[in-house]
Amino acid sequence: DQQVKQNSPSLSVQEGRISILNCDYTNSMFDYFLWYKKYPAEGPTFLISISSIKDKNEDGRFTVFLNKSAKHLSLHIVPSQPGDSAVYFCAASSAGANNLFFGTGTRLTVIP
Amino acid sequence: GAVVSQHPSWVICKSGTSVKIECRSLDFQATTMFWYRQFPKQSLMLMATSNEGSKATYEQGVEKDKFLINHASLTLSTLTVTSAHPEDSSFYICSAPPGPHNEQFFGPGTRLTVL
Numbered sequence: 001d002q003q004v005k006q007n008s009p010s011l012s013v014q015e016g017r018i019s020i021l022n023c024d025y026t027n028s029m030f031d032y033f034l035w036y037k038k039y040p041a042e043g044p045t046f047l048i049s050i051s052s053i054k055d056k057n058e059d060g061r062f063t064v065f066l067n068k069s070a071k072h073l074s075l076h077i078v079p080s081q082p083g084d085s086a087v088y089f090c091a092a093s094s095a096g097a098n099n100l101f102f103g104t105g106t107r108l109t110v111i112p
Numbered sequence: 113g114a115v116v117s118q119h120p121s122w123v124i125c126k127s128g129t130s131v132k133i134e135c136r137s138l139d140f141q142a143t144t145m146f147w148y149r150q151f152p153k154q155s156l157m158l159m160a161t162s163n164e165g166s167k168a169t170y171e172q173g174v175e176k177d178k179f180l181i182n183h184a185s186l187t188l189s190t191l192t193v194t195s196a197h198p199e200d201s202s203f204y205i206c207s208a209p210p211g212p213h214n215e216q217f218f219g220p221g222t223r224l225t226v227l
Contacts, residue, residue, distance in 0.1 A: 002155070004155075009153075032214045034213070034214070034215055036218075041121075041122075041203075041220075041221065041223060042220050042221060043116070043118075043205050043207070043218030043219050043220045043221045044156070044205075044218045045218070046211070046213065046215040046216075046217070048213075049213040049214055049215060051214075089155070089156065093214065099146060099158045099161065100146075100156075100158070100216060101158075102148075102155040102156040102157075103155060104153075104154060104155045105155065
């Protein structure tokens with residue numbers, strides 16, 4: 001049972017434009033959401049997170065939006081750069097639990 | 113952020129042999145570490161939670177006798193895949209929690225190929 005879903009396996013964006021990666025979840029007990037970036041044969045690296053009490057968190061070129069009623073979050077990258085090309089995973093956790101539930105990932109390709 | 117290392121980064125073994133993967137926290141102490149597995153084009157799936165000084169906690173469907181976890185110190189957790197079979201071929205990643213943003217710090221992963 002996939003509690004965190006990323007329905008777009010891939011996304012291509014022109015350099016300088018906005019990249020929008022989407023994520024949906026089913027478990028209403030999740031209260032913390034994270035985005036990770038992963039290169040092949042490497043572990044995921046943390047990008048940005050958001051608590052369920054917020055609807056937006058921004059860090060430089062990265063902004064995460066959370067819509068709790070829709071159980072949906074998105075990651076916006078603007079402007080997109082070729083170095084952003086990687087697989088992006090969204091993840092979620094519940095209060096008091098340390099383990100993360102991951103989506104299946106979206107491969108972002110930023111075209112120079 | 114904190115640094116987590118894994119060794120080896122890539123291992124090929126024959127079916128029926130056992131393989132040990134080490135996960136170390138280099139600049140902090142971790143009473144808990146997590147072991148994940150990722151099959152090609154799939155999500156990272158939590159296998160087990162490694163607890164320093166006590167038994168590991170395994171997720172449903174993960175055979176504890178096949179995937180032996182030992183958390184002998186505050187900086188080292190090991191995962192041993194016993195009697196490995198080709199279907200165990202996967203990318204194994206460990207992590208240690210949590211950072212200031214509730215994030216986990218992941219190791220670089222170990223790719224296991226069982227022939």
